[in-house]
Every structure is written in structure tokens, then in C-alpha cells.
Amino acid sequence: MAVQDAIPAPRRPRAGLIARLLANPGFQSLASRLPFSRGIARRDGAALFDVVQGFVQSQVLFALIELDILRRLFNLGPQMPEVLARATAIPPDRMTHLLQAGAALDLLKRRRDGRFALARRGAALLGVPGLEAMIRHHRAFYVDMADPVALLRGEGETELARFWPYVFGASGEIAPDVAERYSDLMAQSQVLVAEDVLRMIPLRGVSCLMDVGGGSGAFLRALAQRHPRLALQLFDLPEVMPEATRRMAEAGLSGRVDLCGGSFREEALPKGADAISLIRVLYDHADDTVSDLLAKCHAALPPGGRLIVAEPMSGGARPERAGDVYFSFYTMAMGTGRVRSAARIAEMCRAAGFDTVTIPRAPRPYITGALICVKAE
Numbered sequence: 001m002a003v004q005d006a007i008p009a010p011r012r013p014r015a016g017l018i019a020r021l022l023a024n025p026g027f028q029s030l031a032s033r034l035p036f037s038r039g040i041a042r043r044d045g046a047a048l049f050d051v052v053q054g055f056v057q058s059q060v061l062f063a064l065i066e067l068d069i070l071r072r073l074f075n076l077g078p079q080m081p082e083v084l085a086r087a088t089a090i091p092p093d094r095m096t097h098l099l100q101a102g103a104a105l106d107l108l109k110r111r112r113d114g115r116f117a118l119a120r121r122g123a124a125l126l127g128v129p130g131l132e133a134m135i136r137h138h139r140a141f142y143v144d145m146a147d148p149v150a151l152l153r154g155e156g157e158t159e160l161a162r163f164w165p166y167v168f169g170a171s172g173e174i175a176p177d178v179a180e181r182y183s184d185l186m187a188q189s190q191v192l193v194a195e196d197v198l199r200m201i202p203l204r205g206v207s208c209l210m211d212v213g214g215g216s217g218a219f220l221r222a223l224a225q226r227h228p229r230l231a232l233q234l235f236d237l238p239e240v241m242p243e244a245t246r247r248m249a250e251a252g253l254s255g256r257v258d259l260c261g262g263s264f265r266e267e268a269l270p271k272g273a274d275a276i277s278l279i280r281v282l283y284d285h286a287d288d289t290v291s292d293l294l295a296k297c298h299a300a301l302p303p304g305g306r307l308i309v310a311e312p313m314s315g316g317a318r319p320e321r322a323g324d325v326y327f328s329f330y331t332m333a334m335g336t337g338r339v340r341s342a343a344r345i346a347e348m349c350r351a352a353g354f355d356t357v358t359i360p361r362a363p364r365p366y367i368t369g370a371l372i373c374v375k376a377e
């Protein structure tokens with residue numbers, strides 16, 4: 001039996017007239033010559049080609065990072081391809097191809113004398129905390145994305161499921177080095193998330209905030225700097241506590257933060273905080289776990305208490321690239337979670353008992369979206 005139905009070939013396709021015209025090679029050719037449609041046809045063609053070659057672009061970026069080309073140019077200044085080729089054991093002509101590709105992607109600049117230098121975006125990439133490590137860990141994600149149909153059908157174990165063992169509710173069996181790699185990657189990428197959350201969500205009137213699923217405490221460290229009088233609590237799996245304890249001590253915050261090891265799947269959340277944050281937590285989990293966690297947050301908060309949810313989100317009725325392409329397939333490859341739209345999360349928060357839900361505009365949806373919910377007085 002065929003796995004897939006054959007596409008029926010009707011005499012007259014049911015798509016609308018405009019779609020039928022656009023899908024017609026003769027019409028495409030005519031439209032690319034007429035003055036009023038030429039611009040649109042070229043832009044659409046170029047945009048389509050960019051989607052077609054997206055994977056190749058990402059792999060070129062991966063090679064630039066894996067071979068430390070951007071860092072080398074940052075440290076050494078503009079270089080000839082031969083120098084970079086020698087340093088990385090790549091044949092010189094192939095290194096030239098890589099550098100040309102980097103320049104075409106606006107990460108590098110090709111100088112008149114044949115040397116390559118960092119372009120503005122290449123330099124900015126180096127300044128984004130954790131981005132190089134994120135790109136390196138795409139080695140696992142892109143193995144899964146090499147067969148997206150198998151991924152969609154749920155065939156076989158994915159590389160990402162092996163990479164992020166925590167999310168599956170494992171406990172007690174996680175090696176400390178795995179815990180550290182996980183926490184480190186999340187902590188590095190947390191810096192920009194914290195920046196945007198604090199820009200979107202005012203904390204006036206909050207006296208104690210508990211970050212649930214707060215990892216090694218990166219969000220709380222960012223909060224502690226800006227809100228010196230705020231009391232802090234961290235709730236995460238017991239395996240994460242040694243790393244959180246170490247990092248909080250390093251930041252001089254040991255006396256200011258209450259660290260609680262536990263699983264929100266198995267126990268109630270501690271009471272005492274008048275605000276709870278869930279930063280990049282919900283999208284790791286299935287709906288029933290999320291509903292249960294939101295109910296536990298509601299139960300732990302006092303009347304008037306606030307719940308802050310922040311993570312990259314689906315655009316819902318208006319699909320958007322970061323949430324509906326990257327994070328949607330990322331969470332699919334992880335195997336347990338899913339991206340949700342702000343509207344869907346708001347609905348789940350209301351079902352958990354929260355009263356008012358506000359959705360601020362996200363300045364960088366590829367970093368995070370956010371919601372703030374209030375428990376009725």
C-alpha cells in the first residue's frame with residue numbers, strides 16, 4: 001500500500017483563478033516582462049529562491065562558525081583565503097568558496113586586495129551571547145531536519161531528543177556534564193531573552209518573584225541587577241541545583257535567592273512569591289503538562305499575584321517565521337513540546353483560573369514573546 005495518496009489530476013484544478021494564473025509558466029514568463037508586474041515577479045522569484053536555499057545558507061554559516069572564521073577575522077583583522085585555509089586544513093580554493101559565500105550572506109566583506117574582513121552582521125553575530133554555541137548545536141537539529149518527512153511522521157528517535165534529556169521528565173539519571181552543557185547553552189541565550197522580557201513587562205509592585213524552570217538562574221541574575229530590592233526564588237529539577245548554586249554564589253546572590261529543587265510534574269509549587277515567571281518552559285511540554293503547571297502556578301500565587309510567560313511563539317492566525325518555522329520544528333524534533341500562539345497560551349491561562357491576560361508587543365519575536373496574567377483579587 002502506498003504511504004501517500006497519489007495527487008489526483010483533475011481536468012480543471014479547483015484552485016482559484018489567480019492561483020491558476022500564477023502557477024502557469026506562460027503567465028510567469030509574461031509577467032516577468034511587463035513593466036507593471038516585472039518587479040513583483042522578480043521579488044517573488046528571489047524570495048522563493050531564498051527559501052529553496054535556506055538550508056544551504058545555514059550550513060555555510062555552520063562551517064564559518066565551526067572553523068572559527070569569524071573569530072579569526074575578529075582577532076587577526078582582514079586575511080587572504082590562503083592564510084585561513086592553512087589554519088583550518090581546508091584546500092585554499094574551497095576556503096575561497098566559503099569566504100565568497102560568507103560575503104554573499106553579508107557576514108563578511110571582500111576587499112579589493114582579495115582579503116576578507118568581518119562585515120557588520122558578522123561582527124554583530126559574535127556579540128550575541130550564546131549564538132555561536134547555538135549554531136554549533138544545530139549539528140543535532142539539522143540531522144533531524146535532513147529528513148523532515150520522517151520527522152513529521154514521527155519515525156525514529158531524533159538527535160535533539162538525545163541532546164536535551166531533561167525535558168522528558170527524566171530524573172536522577174542525568175550526568176553532571178550533560179546538566180552543565182544544557183544549563184550553559186540556556187544561560188548564554190537567556191541574556192537577550194531577559195532583556196526583552198524586562199522591556200515588555202513592568203515589575204512595579206512585585207516583592208518576590210519565583211522563576212519556575214529557571215535553569216541555573218540567568219533570568220534571576222538579570223532581574224537582581226535591575227531590581228535590587230526584589231526577593232528571588234528559583235524552582236527547577238534537583239539535578240540543576242548544584243550548577244544554580246554555583247552560579248548564584250559567583251554572582252554574589254547566595255543570600256538573596258531561595259533555591260528549590262523539585263519537579264513541577266510531581267509536586268505543588270512553593271508559596272510565598274507574588275509573581276511567577278515561566279521563561280522558555282511551556283514550549284518544552286505537551287498540553288496536559290502545561291495545563292497542570294499553569295494550575296499549580298495559580299494555586300501558588302496570592303490574590304492579585306502575577307504570572308509571566310515568555311518564550312518564542314507561533315503567530316497563530318498570522319504565521320510568522322521564527323515561531324512557525326524554526327521553533328515549531330525545533331520543538332517537534334525535541335519530541336515533547338510545541339510552540340503555541342500567545343492567544344492559545346492566554347486561553348490556557350484563563351482555563352487555569354487567571355483573570356486578566358495582557359499580551360505586550362514583542363520587539364524581537366525570534367528572541368521571545370510574552371504574556372502577563374493576573375490572579376483575581
Ligand SMILES: CC(C)=CCC/C(C)=C/CC/C(C)=C/C=C/C(C)=C/C=C/C=C(C)/C=C/C=C(C)/C=C/C=C(C)/C=C/CC(C)(C)O
Pocket residue numbers: 120124128131134164189280283284330331334366367
Ligand atoms: C557603528 C556602525 C558601524 C554602524 C551603526 C549602525 C548600527 C547601529 C548597527 C547595529 C548593529 C548591531 C548592534 C546589531 C545587533 C544585532 C543583534 C543583537 C542580533 C541578534 C541576533 C539574535 C539571534 C540571531 C538569535 C538567535 C537565537 C536562537 C537561534 C535561539 C535558539 C533557541 C533555542 C533553540 C532554544 C531552545 C530551548 C528549548 C530546548 C526548546 O527549550
Ligand SMILES: C[S@@+](CC[C@H](N)C(=O)[O-])C[C@H]1O[C@@H](n2cnc3c(N)ncnc32)[C@H](O)[C@@H]1O
Pocket residue numbers: 166167169186187189190193212213214215216218219235236237240262263264265266278279280281284
Ligand atoms: C528550556 S529550559 C529554560 C531555562 C530558563 N528558563 C531559560 O529560559 O534559560 C527549561 C527548564 O525547565 C526545567 N524543567 C524541565 N522539566 C521540569 C520539571 N518537571 N520541573 C522543574 N523544572 C523543569 C529544565 O530543567 C530547564 O531548566
